[in-house]
Every structure is written in structure tokens, then in C-alpha cells.
Amino acid sequence: MQKPIEIAIKTIDVLVQDTVTRRDKREEELKAQIEEQKLRISEAKKEINSVKMERNKQVKELNAKIEEQKKRILEAKNEITITKEKEALLKAELKETKEEVDALRDLNQLLIGKEVKANNELQDARKELVNMLKEVESGIGVKKMGDLDYEPFIAAAKRKYSRNPSKHAVVDCAYYEALIRDPNWHPFKMITRKDGKVEEIINEEDEKLKEVKNEHGNEVYEAVKTALMELKDYNASGRYPVMELWNFLENRRATLQEAILTMKPDEADKRVKT
Numbered sequence: 001m002q003k004p005i006e007i008a009i010k011t012i013d014v015l016v017q018d019t020v021t022r023r024d025k026r027e028e029e030l031k032a033q034i035e036e037q038k039l040r041i042s043e044a045k046k047e048i049n050s051v052k053m054e055r056n057k058q059v060k061e062l063n064a065k066i067e068e069q070k071k072r073i074l075e076a077k078n079e080i081t082i083t084k085e086k087e088a089l090l091k092a093e094l095k096e097t098k099e100e101v102d103a104l105r106d107l108n109q110l111l112i113g114k115e116v117k118a119n120n121e122l123q124d125a126r127k128e129l130v131n132m133l134k135e136v137e138s139g140i141g142v143k144k145m146g147d148l149d150y151e152p153f154i155a156a157a158k159r160k161y162s163r164n165p166s167k168h169a170v171v172d173c174a175y176y177e178a179l180i181r182d183p184n185w186h187p188f189k190m191i192t193r194k195d196g197k198v199e200e201i202i203n204e205e206d207e208k209l210k211e212v213k214n215e216h217g218n219e220v221y222e223a224v225k226t227a228l229m230e231l232k233d234y235n236a237s238g239r240y241p242v243m244e245l246w247n248f249l250e251n252r253r254a255t256l257q258e259a260i261l262t263m264k265p266d267e268a269d270k271r272v273k274t
Contacts, residue, residue: 129259140254140262143246146231148177152219180227181239
């Protein structure tokens, strides 16, 4: 049987051993916690450094963008200054151009007025010469534009009728004179020439024109066509013949100078003086 003191010593040894074991275990746990904390701290430092680096990078990029924006703003200001100078220059040029346009417009109106006056005077002179040369038989005289030539009707009537061809010619000529003066009859058509210009010509497919050729022959047909074209050129709206100075030698409209030279010298001098 053990003595109480030995039991007590053994108990104390057991307690001491247990305490040491728990202390060692605690120390190990603390060491593990410390290492874990160190690892966390290390990882946190790495993360912080990474964030700092990223932030620094972003700051640099932002600074670069700011500098670029400053540069653009400066360039824009310079462009605005240049643009304002150009605008001022353009305004000055525009003002000068407007003044030139106004001056040209005034000059154009003046010239138009003079041209109208000159044309009126020329027309009056032509009318006067027409009146003076009506009865003159020469190479330069007066022609009734749009007047139907009677001679082809005489020739056609002689071929067609054995009795009273002149009477038939007068009737036929009067019929076609009335027809060509009828504003409701429009035997024309529009064509586009090779140069792109639009021109109005005789429509040879017109039924009444075909009738003229079939019944009276080509000479009467050409006479009707000539009268129609003359009316179109000289009095399309009125559809009645008008007097015109004419160069019969060259079959064209005569000039004022040609008409004046045709007059007798004393009459020409008298007209010029008045």
C-alpha cells in the first residue's frame, strides 16, 4: 500500500505533465495561428501592393489623358482664334461680293433697259422700212410670213381639173389658208437633237398633212409646210401672216442695212435726218 505522500507526488507529476502537455499544445496552436496571421498579412500586403500598382497605373493613364485633353483644348482654342479670323475675313469678302453683285445687278438692269429700248427702236425701224418697201420690187423687199403661196395650187389644179382650174385653185388655197390659221390645228411635234436641244418640227404623220400630199401633190404640201413653219417662227400665237423684210436673192430675212441701202438715196437721207 502506497503512502499518501507518494500518491500526492504522483498526482502532482500527472498534473504537471498534463499542464506541460496542454501548454505545448497551446504553444503549437499559437504558433500555427501566428503563421496563419503572417501568411494573411503577407497576402494582404501583396494585394495592397497590387492595388497600389494598379492605382498608380490608372493615375498615370488619367494624367496622360488630362495632358492630352489640355493639348486638345489648347489646339481648339488656337483653331477658334484662326476660325474667328477666317470668319472675319469671309464676312469682309462677302460684304464686298454683295456690293459687287448689287452693282452688277444695277448695271444689268440698266443694260436690259437700254437693250429693250434699242430693240423697240429696231422694231420700229423695221416696221417703217416694211411700210416703205411694200411696193418696191427688188432683191430686198417685203414678204408676208405665213402667207400661203398660190402658184403651187394653180399647177396642181391644172393637173387635176380640166375645167376652171383657176377657180378650183382659189377654193383649195382659201381652204388651206383657213386651216393653217386655225389655232386648234397643231401639226407639229417635239424632237431632241443630237446636241441635246429640243426642237419643234412639222409632224409629217399628221392626217391633214397626209391629205394635202395625197390630194394635191408634193408642191402644195411643201407650200403648206412652209407657211406653217413661218407662222410658227414669226407669229405662233396669232396664226396670221406678218410682214417681214426679206432678202429674196438669198431667201432669208434681210438686215436693216440691206433694206436701207435698197431705198432711194434721197429717201434714205430724209429718213436718217428725221
